[in-house]
Amino acid sequence: MTLFLRRTFPLILTFLFGVAGALQYYIPHPVSEAALTEVSVWLRIILGFAMILGIASLCHVHYAKIRIRSAGWGYSLVVYLSMLATVAVGVWSRGQEEGTGFGWIYTYTLLALQGTMFAMLGFFVASAAFRAFRARSKEAAVLLTAAILMMFGRVPLGEYLAPVAGPIAGWLLNVLNTAARRGILIGISLGGIATSIKIIFGIERSYLGGRD
Amino acid sequence: MRELAGKLLRMDRRVIFILIALATLIPLLRPIGFPIRISPEVKRVYDYIESLPPGSVFLLSLDFDPASKPELYPMAVALLNHAFKRDLRVIGMTLWVTGTGMAEKVVSGIANEYGKRRGVDYTFLGYSPGGTNVIINMGQDLAAAFPTDHYGERTADLPVMRGVTSLRQVNYVVSLAAGTPGVESWYVYGKEKYGFELGGGVTAVIAPGLYPFLDTGQINGLIGGLRGAAEYETLVGLKGKAVAGMDAQSATHFVIIGLIVLCNLFYFLTPRIGLRTLPGTRSGSSESR
Numbered sequence: 092m093t094l095f096l097r098r099t100f101p102l103i104l105t106f107l108f109g110v111a112g113a114l115q116y117y118i119p120h121p122v123s124e125a126a127l128t129e130v131s132v133w134l135r136i137i138l139g140f141a142m143i144l145g146i147a148s149l150c151h152v153h154y155a156k157i158r159i160r161s162a163g164w165g166y167s168l169v170v171y172l173s174m175l176a177t178v179a180v181g182v183w184s185r186g187q188e189e190g191t192g193f194g195w196i197y198t199y200t201l202l203a204l205q206g207t208m209f210a211m212l213g214f215f216v217a218s219a220a221f222r223a224f225r226a227r228s229k230e231a232a233v234l235l236t237a238a239i240l241m242m243f244g245r246v247p248l249g250e251y252l253a254p255v256a257g258p259i260a261g262w263l264l265n266v267l268n269t270a271a272r273r274g275i276l277i278g279i280s281l282g283g284i285a286t287s288i289k290i291i292f293g294i295e296r297s298y299l300g301g302r303d
Numbered sequence: 304m305r306e307l308a309g310k311l312l313r314m315d316r317r318v319i320f321i322l323i324a325l326a327t328l329i330p331l332l333r334p335i336g337f338p339i340r341i342s343p344e345v346k347r348v349y350d351y352i353e354s355l356p357p358g359s360v361f362l363l364s365l366d367f368d369p370a371s372k373p374e375l376y377p378m379a380v381a382l383l384n385h386a387f388k389r390d391l392r393v394i395g396m397t398l399w400v401t402g403t404g405m406a407e408k409v410v411s412g413i414a415n416e417y418g419k420r421r422g423v424d425y426t427f428l429g430y431s432p433g434g435t436n437v438i439i440n441m442g443q444d445l446a447a448a449f450p451t452d453h454y455g456e457r458t459a460d461l462p463v464m465r466g467v468t469s470l471r472q473v474n475y476v477v478s479l480a481a482g483t484p485g486v487e488s489w490y491v492y493g494k495e496k497y498g499f500e501l502g503g504g505v506t507a508v509i510a511p512g513l514y515p516f517l518d519t520g521q522i523n524g525l526i527g528g529l530r531g532a533a534e535y536e537t538l539v540g541l542k543g544k545a546v547a548g549m550d551a552q553s554a555t556h557f558v559i560i561g562l563i564v565l566c567n568l569f570y571f572l573t574p575r576i577g578l579r580t581l582p583g584t585r586s587g588s589s590e591s592r
Contacts, residue, residue, distance in 0.1 A: 117495070128443035135433030135440060135448075142432065188404045197404045205370040205401075213555065217323045218316040221562045225570050235563070242560055245530055247337035248553030257340050264514055273515040 102293045109291035149174075237263060308569040319562065326558040330550035339549060344517055345534040347524030348502040349385070351475060357390035359465055359474040362499075364489065365406035366398045371481035371506050376409060376502040377532040377545035378479050383413040385539045392463050393425040394473070396449070398437060398484040403430045407453055421454070423462045430455030435488040442470040442497040470497040479504040479526075486513055490521050504531065 112130075115123050153167035180192045188194035226232040243249035244260025289295035355361070363382060367375045386393050395410035397403055410427045419425050428449040431437050440448035445468055446459045448549050458464055466472055478489045486503035494501040500523055503513055507528025516522045526535055529552055532545035 124443065127439070128447065131436055131440040131443055132447060133432070134436040138433050138436060152371070188407075194404060201401065202369040202372070202405065205368060206372060209370040209373070213327075214320045214323050217555070217559050217562070218319045220559050221314070221319055221566055224563045224566070226567055235567070239560055239563065244557040246535075246553040246556045247339050247549050248557060250340050251337045257342075261342060262509060268511045269514040269518055272512055274513055 098299060101299055102296070106291055106293065109287070111289075204217075237267075311565060311569050311572070322562075323555055327551045330554045331547065334547060334550050334565040336546075337550065337553060339530075339533050339537045339546065340535050342531075344525040344527070345531050346538070348382075348477065348504075349524075349535065349538045350528055351500060351502065351523055352382075352385050352389060352391070352589055354494070355389060355391060355474055357403060360392050360394065360395070360472060361386045361391040362394045362470075362473045362476045363410070364398060364476065364478045364480075365402055365409070366478055366485045367481035367506075368399050368401040372405065373544075373548070374506045374529050374532065375481060375504060376405070376510075377543050377548075378526050379406075379409045380413060380537060380543055381532060381535040381539050381541055382479075382504070383410060384416075384541055385535075387413060387417040387419055387425075388539070390424075391474075393419075393423070394428060394463070394467075396428040397430050398434060399481075400430045400432070400486070403453075408524060422452075422456055424583050425549070426456075426458075426461055426463050426557045427453045428458065429462050434484045435492050438470075438492040439496075440485070442493060466575050470499055473499045475500050475502065477502040477504060478548060480509075481506050482509065486522060487516070490516060493512055494521070502526075 111126075117126055149170070151169050155161075156164045156167040157171070177193075177196055180196055184191035184193035186193070188197055220238075224235050226233075226235050229240060240256070241260050241263060243253070244256035244258075244263075250257040286295060290298070352361070363379065363386070365375070365379055381446050383393065393410070393414070395406060397406045407429070410425065411421065414421065416423045429452060431440075431448055433440065433448075437448055445464070449458050452458055452461065470476070470493055476489060476493065478486045478501070480486045480503065486501075486505060489501055489503075493499065501521075502524045503516075503522045504526035505513060505528075507530070510525065510527030510531070513522065513525055513527075517525050526532060529545050529548050532543075533549045536543045536546045
């Protein structure tokens with residue numbers, strides 16, 4: 092019975108929901124549509140529980156770091172304190188942002204910190220580009236040329252100095268980039284279909300855990 | 304020559320930081336205003352909104368967090384200005400919980416500028432957990448996905464939602480996205496099944512990845528990065544933050560191009576003068592920091 096519940100039953104459920112989910116797309120009958128509506132609500136409820144699982148996992152990882160005083164445990168403490176403070180203020184503010192402490196935390200910490208992190212990227216990208224973009228080989232030279240053409244052609248000053256730069260950058264994006272991206276997308280999609288079929292038919296079972 | 308090449312190849316990264324800071328600051332303080340060329344992919348989003356009759360339903364999904372604000376917020380401002388100018392019924396929402404406050408602010412802020420009434424001319428649905436499943440849920444039953452809007456009003460009772468029970472009744476959806484869930488999710492789980500027209504606005508980093516969807520018509524237009532936002536601002540006649548930022552972007556691009564060209568120039572000169580293995584260069588011991 093334990094084995095049935097732990098392995099066979101999840102495999103049956105996966106098969107049934109996998110096949111039904113795939114077939115549903117091609118059956119626009121009201122019963123099929125009603126089933127999809129119901130399932131989509133359930134999926135969102137289950138994802139809500141996944142969020143709880145994620146928070147529990149986050150707390151566990153950082154608690155372990157603080158307990159054994161591993162390198163950087165102070166950052167884990169900051170995670171704990173800031174999370175608890177935000178939750179406490181959020182509950183106090185009843186989740187409302189307008190004119191509350193929760194809104195203040197959002198505007199003056201989250202917004203400012205995330206904006207700062209993103210802005211700093213520009214400096215690091217510039218430094219990395221200076222050090223990494225060297226024509227050491229033919230491939231590197233092609234990459235370098237494409238990068239310079241893109242940087243030149245995607246800004247108004249570049250197009251002002253050389254009006255042909257914009258269309259060249261556009262051609263690089265629309266033709267060369269699209270061709271490569273499409274190839275990658277087709278590969279990823281075929282891989283996704285193959286993995287889905289393996290999961291539905293019980294060939295791929297790693298999601299059940301590693302004990303069996 | 305040898306000394307100059309050595310100094311350049313070993314340049315302290317703080318010098319680069321200062322150059323980038325100056326290239327950003329000076330044009331922001333003293334803008335020049337180079338003309339901005341409109342690309343066809345941005346024009347297609349604009350043209351589609353222009354073609355919608357007043358009262359059409361326009362759903363703007365602000366799927367980004369504050370980290371991507373500099374690029375995507377100006378797009379939201381420009382698109383909302385256009386939609387309200389055209390008297391469309393605007394529905395705002397987000398699939399990113401950390402973007403909720405910011406998204407609400409921009410939707411209600413621009414609506415107020417046009418004297419639009421909340422619940423009648425526009426609404427902000429807010430955030431609903433579930434990621435891409437929210438899109439499926441909205442496609443099946445919009446009121447089930449968002450029983451109330453961000454302000455606690457029953458979605459089904461709102462005049463702005465009259466006749467809109469699912470995504471099938473939405474005329475145009477634009478997702479302003481900084482990742483997943485975003486434009487691809489709206490296509491795969493939304494447009495493909497529920498048949499609305501879809502446009503995208505994304506950060507410059509992810510824009511190249513969406514060009515295959517553009518060419519096949521899976522999305523009808525694409526606004527990419529600050530440049531795309533500046534193009535849209537130009538189209539709607541708005542002098543916003545994106546247009547203001549284009550001079551700074553031009554300057555920083557040219558600083559980076561200059562550094563790369565100079566660096567490579569000296570890199571090719573070094574074999575003759577034996578500088579390729581200078582300490583602190585990438586070919587040498589360790590990368591200088």
